[in-house]
Amino acid sequence: MTVNIQEALTDIVGPKGILTGEDVSQRLDGWMGAPQCQAKAIVRPATTEELSAVMKLCHQNDQTVTTHGGMTGLVGGAISSPEDVVVSLERMRNIIEIDAENRTLTAEAGVTLQSLQEAAEGIDLFYPVDLGARGSATIGGNIATNAGGNRVLRYGMTRDSILGLEVVLADGTVVSSLSKVIKNNTGYDLRQLFIGSEGTLGIVTKAVVRLRPKPRGEATALVAVEDFNHLTRLLSLAEGALSGGLSSFEVMWNDFYSLVTSFERHKAPLPASSPFYVILETQGNSDEAEQERLEVLLGEALEQELISDAVLTQSVSEREKVWAIRDDIEALLSLNPIHGFDISLPIPAMQGYLDTLRQDLDQHFPDCRLVVFGHLGDGNLHVIIGQVPMEDKKRLDEVVYRGLSPLGGSISAEHGIGHEKKPYLQYSRSENELSLMKTLKLALDPKQLLNRGKIFD
Amino acid sequence: MTVNIQEALTDIVGPKGILTGEDVSQRLDGWMGAPQCQAKAIVRPATTEELSAVMKLCHQNDQTVTTHGGMTGLVGGAISSPEDVVVSLERMRNIIEIDAENRTLTAEAGVTLQSLQEAAEGIDLFYPVDLGARGSATIGGNIATNAGGNRVLRYGMTRDSILGLEVVLADGTVVSSLSKVIKNNTGYDLRQLFIGSEGTLGIVTKAVVRLRPKPRGEATALVAVEDFNHLTRLLSLAEGALSGGLSSFEVMWNDFYSLVTSFERHKAPLPASSPFYVILETQGNSDEAEQERLEVLLGEALEQELISDAVLTQSVSEREKVWAIRDDIEALLSLNPIHGFDISLPIPAMQGYLDTLRQDLDQHFPDCRLVVFGHLGDGNLHVIIGQVPMEDKKRLDEVVYRGLSPLGGSISAEHGIGHEKKPYLQYSRSENELSLMKTLKLALDPKQLLNRGKIFD
Incomplete structure (x- = not known):
């Protein structure tokens, strides 16, 4: 018996919790300029329990699920197909608890980074992760992608500010690890497994974040x-x-x-x-x-x-x-069409890498402009290459990424892999690493329903 | 055909690489006062390749393997049975590379914490993790247990100072993630999976650690x-x-x-x-x-x-x-027999927890002495209870641990679970968390050969 998935989903989340038809296609699949969203429906559960029921239903019906956060990612991590159901936690925007004395804040995944920062400031504390996209990016999306930003040198990535997580697995199981303590050596650190896994292992529904003293x-x-x-x-x-x-x-x-x-x-x-x-x-x-x-x-x-x-x-x-x-x-836009790369390198290898890159670019793209800036303390460079036609993007990607592997560099310092960087993952990860990642994926999501085709195939 | 495992192991590691008979039983299973080691053999590979061959052999023969580091753990994580083969990386003590400019150091797992600290000081840099056991504890053991110590407030746990790892899995596969960059969002963070897993998912053979400027x-x-x-x-x-x-x-x-x-x-x-x-x-x-x-x-x-x-x-x-x-x-020894506990709590819950504990102790162990100190900034308390006979340890454990669960506390802040705290793990971890940990264990070590019976059964 085939289930009508839209009806069954509506039974769980109610009519307010589901978007279909034009309400789906009016949304974009990512940031500025991204294509229209395609999906059977966008489901917007209001609680962890609703999401758990949604995932159970999808699991029983072999229904693939793509997750949406604040849609500010840069690697196509939110792209869905017409066969997918999209899950968005945009209705889960409650800050559940602020503990000033313990300096922790517990929030639902749909809370924006900016709301979270403001809630911390409200009690004279400080959430250190900060990004330009703070007004739209959600804490759930930040966790799924291990967002970095402007203060990594001092406070680390999102990974370093998360104490506890609640996650819904592909089969609907709710794993609650909402720990509020800093030190917790009691078995595997499940939280670290989900952070940065780009929603392919589970959907983060709540998080306990660590707050810091506000700089005066x-x-x-x-x-x-x-x-x-x-x-x-x-x-x-x-x-x-x-x-x-x-x-x-x-x-x-x-x-x-x-x-x-x-x-x-x-x-x-x-x-x-x-x-x-x-x-x-x-x-x-x-x-x-x-x-x-x-x-x-x-x-x-x-x-x-x-x-x-x-x-x-x-x-x-x-x-x-x-x-x-x-x-x-904006000044960089004067070099349109521009292509931005977010890479990491051991510091001693940086200048040599850039020298070689400049030579390679001169050879393959003689008209291009190379512009570099970055968080040197973190080994993170933003490499901007302008005046290269969009249709040459793949060739350009190859030129930028291929030099990183022998130097121990990374093809993605902060932005993740998503859909866009998938073809180049082998420049940063060995065959055995990829195979272990796939083992983990199959252990947690044997039907490969969650964000299928993201990070790796 | 049965393989003589001792002979087959000797073929791989050579006679210098294996200890049997009295050479095994002369060793202790842990720190001061621990029982004699029991095992078929202690294998001491000299290289990652040798360890890989050892693990492949054990995997083919369903041979359980217990790992030994510097033997300074406090929760019986290194206890083996007469049926086990013990693996010790004590012959893998090379510092492979010191990169002053990138501020990283690459070491084999058998390097002691103190040697590593000294190597960093030699180039006017600083490895911040520090423990009393520094002279014996190895970096491999520190990673397996996510060691904490005296400077967590500022620099974090071992987890926060490790950039890359090389690990040998239960079937002998070598997974090399010896990254030297701080930011690396390229798929799952495999390093974090192994850190703190107490050698149950793989054996760490090499690590890249992050060094810091030396305080002046x-x-x-x-x-x-x-x-x-x-x-x-x-x-x-x-x-x-x-x-x-x-x-x-x-x-x-x-x-x-x-x-x-x-x-x-x-x-x-x-x-x-x-x-x-x-x-x-x-x-x-x-x-x-x-x-x-x-x-x-x-x-x-x-x-x-x-x-x-x-x-x-x-x-x-x-x-x-x-x-x-x-x-x-030493002053605490005046309260012998003493029992030490290493717990975490959200700070606002601490004083209430201790008040209740004091009442419970008065009731169940009226002659005991309670002495408390700790790293408050990390939420970590060391609770020492003196003048309770050794045979009452289990009852005492119950009294200390049972109050933590409702407060969101942890039964192990730094020391891990190992063998000793296993019965109390459910006070810190939910059924779904434990079940997910077991899923990970089975995915990485389906025959459950590595440190069997540690953390959970």
Whole structure:
């Protein structure tokens, strides 16, 4: 007997909990410019119990399920097919508990990153993960993709801020690990298994996040550096001198700094004549104390000739002007069509990789523009390649990714694999690693119903 | 055809690689006072390839394998039976690579924690995980048990310092994930699956650890606190004021402080009349700078009446005297027979838990002594109960552990489950969590040959 899946789903979640027809196709499959969503239905359970029943039904009927978070992913992780049912937790947006004393917050997966950050601020605490997409991205999506962002150097990735999880498995089983303690060596760390698995092993429904003390002051400097080796020495010096206070160490290669500061909206605080620029930011107890610590550091760095020039910002507006350079993604659009890559490398291998990449690009795409910036402290580079036609994307991907493998680099530092980077996963992972991943997938989702075809086939 | 397993193993590892007979029984199954080791043989492969061949052989012959690290575990994780083969990586003690610029170190699993720490210091860097057992404990054992120790507040557990792993699975497959990058969102985080799995999913053979800048100065204070609620407020204040510099926040309940300082070898820096004492330590750029930061903090804490008294140590010897109180485990032996428990709790639940525990102990063990200290910032308490006969251990375990479950506490913060805590695992983990752990075990080790009977049956 065939079940009418739409009817059966409606029986579980009620009419408010299901979208079909045009309500489905009006949605996009991802970020700006993504294609229309295709699916039998978008199911929007209001509780973990409803989701559990939905998954049980789908499991019994061999129905594939694609998960939607805030739809801000960059690797096509949310793409579905007309045969799929899409699950979105957009109706599970409750903050369940804020424990100021224990410094934890328990939230449903559909809560946006920004709501979560604001709830933490409401009790004078701080959730450190931060991304440009904070207004739409959900904590469930952040967990599924192990989101990184602007403060990884000091606070780590999403993985490092999650204490407990509740997850619904492919067969509807609810696994509740909503632990609120930091140290918990009691068997396998199930939470870590689900974090970063891009919804292929289970659907996160609730999470306990760890909050931190809110920084009460900060200081920001922009410095010019003449030699790649000086960058790493400067990073070490800064981490030592600012002890745990260093919150950003953002490097802009000259090609990036020159391009962005060529726009009139910026007044370049330093001339665009050095090969590297770094934004240093420290957070601590008061603006004055951090300003002083950063000043001492800059003095020492000048003395050791690690930097050739420096601007220590003296006001909020000066600070914002420096960050505006780093954040001016719009300036990059002048190189359209552009292609962004998010890669990791061991720091000593970075400059060599970029030199080779530049040569390869000159050979294969003589008209292209290469622009580089990134979180050097995390080994994470954002490589932007402009003026390459969209139809050459696959060839370009090959050129960028193939050089990473011999250097121990990663084809995805923060963004994940999803659908888009799947063909290149073997550049970062060995055959035995992939085979072990597949063993785990089959153990948890033997029918391969959850986000089928994401990460690997 | 039956294989003579000892002969077949000798063929793989050579005569130097295998111990049998008295060489086995001369070893202990664990720490001080543990029983003699029982096993068919102790196999000591010299390379990953040898271990892979050993595991393949054992897999083909349904031979159970127990793993030995530095034998400093506290939960009987290394206990073997006469039917087991023991694998020890004590001949795999090479540090393979030190990358000063990338701040990573790659080591074989048999390297002791202390050797690893010293190798890092040799290049003016720092491996932050530290334990009393550093001279014997191996990095492989630290990873298998996700060791914690003295600096978790600032640097996290072993889990947070491991970038890459090489693991041999139960069937001999070598999975190499020796990544040296911090950010690597390329599929499942296999490394996290093995860390803390107590050798039941695979045997760690190599690891890439993350090194940190070496702190150049520190400052230490001992303070008296009159109210449990003031402890958490002091912690928040300290984390804020010292920004990332706070490296220790060790709380001693009065029962601990009174007992230890009653010994003549200590001169109590503060009278034993307050309910709580805290050791605060900050690490940073110079002794002077940290001293100053700590002094400002203490002033603020006194003003807010969070502390009633304080001693800011002025010299290395004064600092050592304060730490000697916290570290005087010998003083606890005066309460023999003693039983140590390593538990976690959400901070707001701690005092209530201890009050109830005290009442339960009064009822069931009226002659016992309860002594408490711990890493408050991590939610981790060390609960010492003295003057309870060894034969009452099981009853005592029940009393300590049963109260944790309703409060969301953990029966093992750092030490793991091993053999000893197995009966109580259900106090920290739900049925569905345990069932998912068993699914993972069966997926990776379907014959259940690796550390059989550890963590769960």
